[in-house]
Amino acid sequence: MTEESGNQEKQLNLDELLHFFTASFFYFAGTTCLIALLSDKDLTVANVGDSRGVLCDKDGNAIPLSHDHKPYQLKERKRIKRAGGFISFNGSWRVQGILAMSRSLGDYPLKNLNVVIPDPDILTFDLDKLQPEFMILASDGLWDAFSNEEAVRFIKERLDEPHFGAKSIVLQSFYRGCPDNITVMVVKFRNSSKTEEQ
Structure with a gap:
Protein backbone atom coordinates (compact mmCIF):
# COMPACT_ATOMS: atom_id res chain seq x y z
CA MET A 1 0.00 0.00 0.00
CA THR A 2 1.38 3.41 -0.93
CA GLU A 3 1.46 6.29 1.56
CA GLU A 4 -1.16 8.10 -0.54
CA SER A 5 -3.64 5.20 -0.60
CA GLY A 6 -2.99 4.60 3.10
CA ASN A 7 -3.90 8.21 3.90
CA GLN A 8 -7.07 7.98 1.83
CA GLU A 9 -8.10 4.77 3.57
CA LYS A 10 -7.50 6.34 7.00
CA GLN A 11 -9.70 9.33 6.17
CA LEU A 12 -12.47 7.09 4.86
CA ASN A 13 -12.23 4.95 8.01
CA LEU A 14 -12.41 8.11 10.11
CA ASP A 15 -15.67 9.03 8.38
CA GLU A 16 -17.07 5.56 9.16
CA LEU A 17 -15.98 5.83 12.81
CA LEU A 18 -17.63 9.25 13.14
CA HIS A 19 -20.81 7.77 11.72
CA PHE A 20 -20.72 4.83 14.14
CA PHE A 21 -20.14 6.92 17.28
CA THR A 22 -22.28 9.96 16.47
CA ALA A 23 -25.15 8.68 14.34
CA SER A 24 -27.69 8.73 17.16
CA PHE A 25 -27.03 12.26 18.48
CA PHE A 26 -24.92 14.23 15.94
CA TYR A 27 -26.30 12.77 12.74
CA PHE A 28 -26.44 16.13 10.94
CA ALA A 29 -22.99 17.38 12.04
CA GLY A 30 -20.01 17.48 9.72
CA THR A 31 -16.45 18.73 9.49
CA THR A 32 -13.51 19.26 7.19
CA CYS A 33 -10.20 17.44 7.51
CA LEU A 34 -6.74 18.74 6.58
CA ILE A 35 -3.66 16.61 7.27
CA ALA A 36 -0.02 17.47 6.54
CA LEU A 37 2.55 14.68 6.87
CA LEU A 38 6.21 15.61 6.75
CA SER A 39 8.99 13.20 5.83
CA ASP A 40 12.68 13.87 5.20
CA LYS A 41 12.15 15.11 1.64
CA ASP A 42 8.40 15.25 1.05
CA LEU A 43 5.32 16.97 2.36
CA THR A 44 2.05 15.09 1.79
CA VAL A 45 -1.22 16.96 2.27
CA ALA A 46 -4.65 15.32 2.36
CA ASN A 47 -7.85 17.31 2.55
CA VAL A 48 -11.60 16.84 2.61
CA GLY A 49 -13.76 19.96 2.52
CA ASP A 50 -12.74 23.60 2.50
CA SER A 51 -9.96 23.89 5.06
CA ARG A 52 -6.81 24.90 3.20
CA GLY A 53 -3.04 24.58 3.38
CA VAL A 54 -0.74 27.26 1.95
CA LEU A 55 3.06 27.22 1.96
CA CYS A 56 5.44 30.18 1.77
CA ASP A 57 8.61 29.38 -0.19
CA LYS A 58 12.01 31.04 0.31
CA ASP A 59 11.05 33.80 -2.15
CA GLY A 60 7.85 34.66 -0.27
CA ASN A 61 5.51 33.06 -2.82
CA ALA A 62 2.20 31.58 -1.64
CA ILE A 63 2.00 27.95 -2.83
CA PRO A 64 -1.41 26.21 -2.43
CA LEU A 65 -1.08 22.83 -0.72
CA SER A 66 -4.71 21.79 -1.15
CA HIS A 67 -7.83 22.47 -3.20
CA ASP A 68 -11.09 23.50 -1.57
CA HIS A 69 -14.00 21.17 -2.28
CA LYS A 70 -16.72 23.61 -3.30
CA PRO A 71 -19.98 22.73 -5.10
CA TYR A 72 -19.49 25.34 -7.84
CA GLN A 73 -16.30 23.65 -9.13
CA LEU A 74 -16.96 21.90 -12.44
CA LYS A 75 -15.64 18.49 -11.33
CA GLU A 76 -17.66 18.57 -8.10
CA ARG A 77 -20.79 19.93 -9.79
CA LYS A 78 -20.71 17.11 -12.38
CA ARG A 79 -20.22 14.47 -9.66
CA ILE A 80 -23.13 15.87 -7.61
CA LYS A 81 -25.39 15.96 -10.68
CA ARG A 82 -24.46 12.34 -11.60
CA ALA A 83 -25.50 11.31 -8.06
CA GLY A 84 -28.90 12.92 -8.62
CA GLY A 85 -28.20 16.01 -6.52
CA PHE A 86 -28.26 19.72 -7.21
CA ILE A 87 -26.53 22.91 -6.14
CA SER A 88 -28.24 26.21 -5.47
CA PHE A 89 -27.17 29.67 -4.36
CA ASN A 90 -28.17 30.74 -0.85
CA GLY A 91 -25.51 33.28 0.15
CA SER A 92 -23.01 30.82 -1.32
CA TRP A 93 -23.29 27.77 -3.58
CA ARG A 94 -24.63 24.83 -1.58
CA VAL A 95 -25.19 21.12 -2.14
CA GLN A 96 -28.93 20.39 -1.96
CA GLY A 97 -29.28 24.02 -0.84
CA ILE A 98 -27.67 23.10 2.50
CA LEU A 99 -23.91 22.50 2.61
CA ALA A 100 -21.34 25.00 1.28
CA MET A 101 -18.74 22.30 0.58
CA SER A 102 -19.00 19.22 -1.60
CA ARG A 103 -16.90 16.81 0.50
CA SER A 104 -16.81 16.34 4.25
CA LEU A 105 -16.56 13.96 7.16
CA GLY A 106 -20.02 13.55 8.66
CA ASP A 107 -23.05 15.28 7.10
CA TYR A 108 -24.66 11.84 6.82
CA PRO A 109 -28.07 12.82 5.39
CA LEU A 110 -26.19 14.12 2.33
CA LYS A 111 -23.85 11.10 2.34
CA ASN A 112 -26.86 8.80 2.15
CA LEU A 113 -27.78 10.57 -1.09
CA ASN A 114 -24.14 10.22 -2.24
CA VAL A 115 -24.00 13.92 -3.16
CA VAL A 116 -21.41 14.67 -0.45
CA ILE A 117 -18.48 12.26 -0.19
CA PRO A 118 -15.56 11.81 2.24
CA ASP A 119 -12.93 11.12 -0.45
CA PRO A 120 -9.76 13.18 0.13
CA ASP A 121 -7.51 14.83 -2.41
CA ILE A 122 -3.89 13.91 -1.65
CA MET A 135 3.03 26.78 6.02
CA ILE A 136 -0.41 27.82 7.15
CA LEU A 137 -3.11 25.21 7.81
CA ALA A 138 -6.49 26.83 8.43
CA SER A 139 -10.24 26.46 8.33
CA ASP A 140 -12.29 28.38 5.79
CA GLY A 141 -12.95 31.13 8.34
CA LEU A 142 -9.47 32.46 7.60
CA TRP A 143 -9.73 32.06 3.82
CA ASP A 144 -13.08 33.88 3.74
CA ALA A 145 -11.23 36.95 5.06
CA PHE A 146 -7.70 36.58 3.59
CA SER A 147 -6.36 35.56 0.19
CA ASN A 148 -3.46 33.09 0.16
CA GLU A 149 -1.03 35.92 -0.63
CA GLU A 150 -2.39 38.22 2.10
CA ALA A 151 -2.16 35.47 4.71
CA VAL A 152 1.43 34.64 3.73
CA ARG A 153 2.46 38.31 3.93
CA PHE A 154 0.74 38.72 7.29
CA ILE A 155 2.43 35.68 8.85
CA LYS A 156 5.83 36.43 7.25
CA GLU A 157 5.91 39.75 9.13
CA ARG A 158 5.38 37.85 12.40
CA LEU A 159 7.40 34.72 11.69
CA ASP A 160 9.76 35.14 14.66
CA GLU A 161 6.77 34.12 16.81
CA PRO A 162 4.55 31.81 14.69
CA HIS A 163 2.17 31.25 17.63
CA PHE A 164 1.62 35.02 17.89
CA GLY A 165 1.18 35.24 14.10
CA ALA A 166 -1.50 32.54 14.16
CA LYS A 167 -3.40 34.27 16.99
CA SER A 168 -3.09 37.66 15.29
CA ILE A 169 -4.44 36.49 11.94
CA VAL A 170 -7.40 34.82 13.67
CA LEU A 171 -8.25 38.14 15.33
CA GLN A 172 -7.83 40.03 12.05
CA SER A 173 -10.20 37.59 10.31
CA PHE A 174 -12.73 38.20 13.07
CA TYR A 175 -12.31 41.99 12.77
CA ARG A 176 -12.84 41.73 9.01
CA GLY A 177 -16.29 40.36 9.76
CA CYS A 178 -15.84 36.61 9.33
CA PRO A 179 -18.88 34.99 11.02
CA ASP A 180 -17.49 31.44 10.71
CA ASN A 181 -15.23 29.56 13.11
CA ILE A 182 -11.53 30.32 12.54
CA THR A 183 -8.76 27.84 13.25
CA VAL A 184 -5.16 28.52 12.20
CA MET A 185 -1.91 26.60 12.62
CA VAL A 186 1.45 28.00 11.48
CA VAL A 187 4.34 25.57 10.99
CA LYS A 188 7.78 27.14 10.61
CA PHE A 189 10.37 25.12 8.71
CA ARG A 190 13.89 25.11 10.12
CA ASN A 191 15.26 23.83 6.83
CA SER A 192 14.09 21.59 3.98
CA SER A 193 13.90 18.48 6.16
CA LYS A 194 12.85 19.62 9.66
CA THR A 195 10.01 21.68 11.04
CA GLU A 196 9.19 23.49 14.20
CA GLU A 197 5.50 23.61 15.03
CA GLN A 198 4.47 26.54 17.18
Missing part, protein backbone atom coordinates in the same frame (compact mmCIF):
# COMPACT_ATOMS: atom_id res chain seq x y z
CA LEU A 123 -0.95 15.92 -2.97
CA THR A 124 2.77 15.33 -2.40
CA PHE A 125 5.39 18.09 -2.63
CA ASP A 126 9.18 17.87 -2.97
CA LEU A 127 10.66 19.97 -0.16
CA ASP A 128 14.01 20.36 -1.94
CA LYS A 129 12.25 22.01 -4.88
CA LEU A 130 9.91 24.16 -2.78
CA GLN A 131 12.47 25.31 -0.19
CA PRO A 132 9.70 26.19 2.29
CA GLU A 133 9.86 28.85 4.97
CA PHE A 134 6.53 28.11 6.67
